[in-house]
Amino acid sequence: MIAPFTPDLLTRDFLTALLQQQAHQAQRWAGHGGHWQWLGEGALQWEPADLAHRHADLVLSCGIHGDETAPVEVCNHLIRDLAAGHLSCRARVLFLFGNPEALRQHRRYLDDDLNRMFDGRHQQHPGSREATRAAQLERWLSAFFMAAPAAAHAVPRLHYDLHTAIRGSRFGRFALYPYRADLQWNEQQMAWLQRCGVDAVLLNEKPAGTFSYFSSSRFGADAFTLELGKVRRFGENDLSRFSGMDQGLRTLLAAPADSTTTPLPRRFRVAGEIVRQSEAGFQLHIPDDVENFTAFPRGTVLATDGDYRYVVGHDEECIVFPNPKVKPGLRAGLLVVEIKP
Ligand SMILES: O=C(O)CCC(=O)N[C@@H](CCC(=O)O)C(=O)O
Numbered sequence: 001m002i003a004p005f006t007p008d009l010l011t012r013d014f015l016t017a018l019l020q021q022q023a024h025q026a027q028r029w030a031g032h033g034g035h036w037q038w039l040g041e042g043a044l045q046w047e048p049a050d051l052a053h054r055h056a057d058l059v060l061s062c063g064i065h066g067d068e069t070a071p072v073e074v075c076n077h078l079i080r081d082l083a084a085g086h087l088s089c090r091a092r093v094l095f096l097f098g099n100p101e102a103l104r105q106h107r108r109y110l111d112d113d114l115n116r117m118f119d120g121r122h123q124q125h126p127g128s129r130e131a132t133r134a135a136q137l138e139r140w141l142s143a144f145f146m147a148a149p150a151a152a153h154a155v156p157r158l159h160y161d162l163h164t165a166i167r168g169s170r171f172g173r174f175a176l177y178p179y180r181a182d183l184q185w186n187e188q189q190m191a192w193l194q195r196c197g198v199d200a201v202l203l204n205e206k207p208a209g210t211f212s213y214f215s216s217s218r219f220g221a222d223a224f225t226l227e228l229g230k231v232r233r234f235g236e237n238d239l240s241r242f243s244g245m246d247q248g249l250r251t252l253l254a255a256p257a258d259s260t261t262t263p264l265p266r267r268f269r270v271a272g273e274i275v276r277q278s279e280a281g282f283q284l285h286i287p288d289d290v291e292n293f294t295a296f297p298r299g300t301v302l303a304t305d306g307d308y309r310y311v312v313g314h315d316e317e318c319i320v321f322p323n324p325k326v327k328p329g330l331r332a333g334l335l336v337v338e339i340k341p
């Protein structure tokens with residue numbers, strides 16, 4: 001029998017409540033040092049009692065891809081510990097569990113890749129379940145930033161979109177920094193990422209339909225897609241591999257990121273993109289066991305599709321996210337080159 005919905009269950013085990021579709025009423029209730037608010041399926045907001053002195057408006061999203069379960073467990077533990085009073089949180093936080101139905105089915109997506117739908121692109125996919133969800137996630141995130149109560153000082157907007165990758169990687173954890181028209185990368189954020197165990201950052205050079213691009217471009221948030229490990233099913237994740245990010249987030253909830261300098265992550269810029277052209281003719285000439293950040297020399301033909309060829313044009317390009325199964329028109333791989341200090 002499905003247990004009745006209570007706010008207590010919702011925060012004690014948000015994930016189970018979500019997967020069992022138990023929580024579906026708009027509610028607001030008091031917690032340790034602040035208030036919770038259930039906004040809708042997969043959306044939970046925390047506001048500290050002392051809003052005037054909060055140090056960040058932080059969006060933590062996970063499960064945008066339904067087969068990427070470890071970050072969902074990390075967020076679930078943060079909610080549980082915050083609800084139990086074991087974790088202090090002086091930031092205002094919006095937790096978003098991106099694609100609940102895909103999480104239930106352990107599928108990357110149901111109809112379309114949700115992380116290609118943001119910044120209004122969902123309007124081009126009427127009838128897609130991910131289009132509906134992207135519009136909903138955009139509304140929650142927009143309201144969270146736009147309706148932020150006044151504070152005693154400027155409050156940074158942050159958004160960390162937590163993912164895991166399909167393939168192994170030469171860098172265990174890496175971040176994607178969405179394109180910024182002003183080209184100002186936030187060095188303090190880079191240092192914070194390094195302290196969380198993120199070894200490499202990819203700087204994107206054009207707008208995208210990703211969730212992190214949406215919050216960066218629309219709200220000036222310091223937003224990142226964070227790749228924290230490998231895709232696995234619920235129950236198969238070794239959460240000790242995620243402890244760096246877990247600890248980093250716990251510290252950040254309690255207090256602003258400190259600005260001590262650390263070695264910064266290595267930086268890469270996007271140099272090219274493999275785009276699948278057709279359903280029938282696309283071939284990716286990269287074996288299945290090639291890891292993210294594997295380098296290929298100039299002249300290597302990485303993909304073909306009819307007249308289309310992707311040929312490595314720099315002395316060396318490293319492949320990230322090679323995936324021959326994407327739909328035509330979508331990215332089937334990113335090519336990056338390191339920016340030498
Ligand atoms: O491992 C893979 O092939 C994909 C992992 C993943 O979901 N990555 C994100 C990156 C988003 C970005 O470019 O900021 C994605 O593809 O959506």
Ligand SMILES: [Zn+2]
Pocket residue numbers: 064065068163164
């Ligand atoms: Zn993902």
